[in-house]
Amino acid sequence: MDALRVEGLTRRFGGVVAVHRVSLDVAEGERRAIIGPNGAGKTTLFNLVAGKLSPSEGTIRYRDTDITGFAPHQRARLGIGRTFQRTNLFPSLSVCENIRLAVLAQTDRARRILVPVERFADVEDRVDELLDDFALAHRATTEVHELSYGEQRQLEIALALAGRPSLLLLDEPTAGMSPAETSSITEIIAGLPREVTLLVIEHDMEVVFTLADRISVLHHGEVIAEGTPVEVRDDPNVVEVYFGGAG
Amino acid sequence: MTTSVARAARRNRWAVPALVLALVAVPFVLGTFEVSLATTALIFAVLAMSLDLLVGYTGLVSLGHAAFFGFGGYVAAYTAIHLTGNLLVVLPVVAAGTALLAVVLGFLALRTTGVYFLMLTLAFGQMLFGLAVKWTPVTGGSDGLAGVPAPFVGIGPMSYAFTGRVRFYYLVVVAVLALGWFLIRVVGSPFGHALVGIKDNEERLASLGYDTWRYKMAAYVLAGVVAGVVGALFVFFNRHAAPENLFWVVSGEVLLMVIIGGAGTMYGPALGAVLVRLFESYVSSYTDRWQTLLGLLFVAFVLFAPGGIVGVIRRRRNRGRAPG
Ligand SMILES: Nc1ncnc2c1ncn2[C@@H]1O[C@H](COP(=O)(O)OP(=O)(O)OP(=O)(O)O)[C@@H](O)[C@H]1O
Ligand SMILES: [Mg+2]
Numbered sequence: 001m002d003a004l005r006v007e008g009l010t011r012r013f014g015g016v017v018a019v020h021r022v023s024l025d026v027a028e029g030e031r032r033a034i035i036g037p038n039g040a041g042k043t044t045l046f047n048l049v050a051g052k053l054s055p056s057e058g059t060i061r062y063r064d065t066d067i068t069g070f071a072p073h074q075r076a077r078l079g080i081g082r083t084f085q086r087t088n089l090f091p092s093l094s095v096c097e098n099i100r101l102a103v104l105a106q107t108d109r110a111r112r113i114l115v116p117v118e119r120f121a122d123v124e125d126r127v128d129e130l131l132d133d134f135a136l137a138h139r140a141t142t143e144v145h146e147l148s149y150g151e152q153r154q155l156e157i158a159l160a161l162a163g164r165p166s167l168l169l170l171d172e173p174t175a176g177m178s179p180a181e182t183s184s185i186t187e188i189i190a191g192l193p194r195e196v197t198l199l200v201i202e203h204d205m206e207v208v209f210t211l212a213d214r215i216s217v218l219h220h221g222e223v224i225a226e227g228t229p230v231e232v233r234d235d236p237n238v239v240e241v242y243f244g245g246a247g
Numbered sequence: 248m249t250t251s252v253a254r255a256a257r258r259n260r261w262a263v264p265a266l267v268l269a270l271v272a273v274p275f276v277l278g279t280f281e282v283s284l285a286t287t288a289l290i291f292a293v294l295a296m297s298l299d300l301l302v303g304y305t306g307l308v309s310l311g312h313a314a315f316f317g318f319g320g321y322v323a324a325y326t327a328i329h330l331t332g333n334l335l336v337v338l339p340v341v342a343a344g345t346a347l348l349a350v351v352l353g354f355l356a357l358r359t360t361g362v363y364f365l366m367l368t369l370a371f372g373q374m375l376f377g378l379a380v381k382w383t384p385v386t387g388g389s390d391g392l393a394g395v396p397a398p399f400v401g402i403g404p405m406s407y408a409f410t411g412r413v414r415f416y417y418l419v420v421v422a423v424l425a426l427g428w429f430l431i432r433v434v435g436s437p438f439g440h441a442l443v444g445i446k447d448n449e450e451r452l453a454s455l456g457y458d459t460w461r462y463k464m465a466a467y468v469l470a471g472v473v474a475g476v477v478g479a480l481f482v483f484f485n486r487h488a489a490p491e492n493l494f495w496v497v498s499g500e501v502l503l504m505v506i507i508g509g510a511g512t513m514y515g516p517a518l519g520a521v522l523v524r525l526f527e528s529y530v531s532s533y534t535d536r537w538q539t540l541l542g543l544l545f546v547a548f549v550l551f552a553p554g555g556i557v558g559v560i561r562r563r564r565n566r567g568r569a570p571g
Binding site: 050052071072073076077082084088089090091092093097100101102104105106109110111112113114115116117159162163 | 429432433435436437438439440441443444446447448450451452453454455456457458459465469511
């Protein structure tokens, strides 16, 4: 069974066709990188899969469910987690409150109205675990706007992982990070359980080659190549549009 | 947020007992005028706290909170006049009635945000005001509903009536402490944090799996019900339900209390409400330009202390703690 099956997906913005008849099959547990030049439609594709945008045409199936008409929160409840290309956090809450909000989302405790928010031991354990994994423990009570850019990016990913999604969409997880931060984030992503299906948009080819089982190349909204990292690297078409003939 | 609340609670271990003691002492040390003033100030304190659940926590700036305050009052008056003044009957009826109103209004208003939400809530409030003035057989028209009996609490043959200013004052103190406690628990709960998440970044909260529309609706209904209940108390205090309680000026005044006190905290708006009521009561006896003065005070806060009184206190405390 495929974790994600996208068929004939098209999204227009006025006259611009950002995503054009894209079809993708991503197997359960597969790690797929989406690469392509700026403006290729990568983020738009994620927004369609996560439900932020609705497609002009086409369908999206998650496991055996047609989720094309589902709202973003319904997709999240089904196990689709995502990060945003532009950091997208809760600026008036502290780091640990941000993470707690994300952990609570996937439990029925989120709606409790008279219990103190930090009352659930299993939730607190998960919060601590994520703080440790992302080396944010010493920043737990810091407000988010005081974090460095790299720390904000780490938190961005921690929020997406909090609910243990089974399909994870990462939009340029290492963009703007220092080399040290990049390798630690890459290690965390590589260390995710193998059952987690991963879609990652990434410009850093080293990260792509470390993580990806397969690569899809997007150009002008269309998939122009798909295959293993080696196949894609040696595809003359891809070399032309993406590596600019430099490869 | 909760951690800082917990820290503040430890630091101010005596704050709650001292507050309760002070409230209990009011009728012993002050005159009837001050007891009446304290009664309305406490009612408006909870009204402001309930509005802040929307404004300061959820990020929904409503200019129509008087709709619930006034509507709750009319429901209470109507029930007390035609059925019974027993609070064990009246208050549940008021709560159910305002909840229903909030669901209907929220269903329409919560489709919008920002200035559109503000305009829509304002319009709903004014529609109810118009209805109250026009629908004379039920609402008493522009005279409102007079002759509201004194409320009482009765179970079987036992009953206790809140006749007289002092008894009524203590009823309000109990109600205010209970509702204040309730609202403070709400904002410290997972639900309360989700509301802050909506204010900060609704899109991200939804992508984590929160059905944000339901949370906003729940907040709107909660705020409406609390406003309706204190609206009922206000009508019992005056023994009269007046259309003015629905008027947009009341909504504006409560919003002012929230912003002067400090939106996004619970004690700030309560403080703001008490100060605005005191200001109105004392300054209006010296000059009839008090509304202008209140307006100027508001402008001064928005310009120089956007965090309200609470913001000023916090900044002072932080400066005191900073090294050097
Ligand atoms: N909300 C929108 N409204 C109008 N046009 C949009 C919108 N979002 C994306 N586009 C357009 O769609 C095209 C694809 O954009 P998209 O953000 O998906 O590219 P991308 O592959 O993620 O690029 P990058 O590598 O720069 O992040 C671009 O031409 C962009 O201008
Ligand atoms: Mg992008």
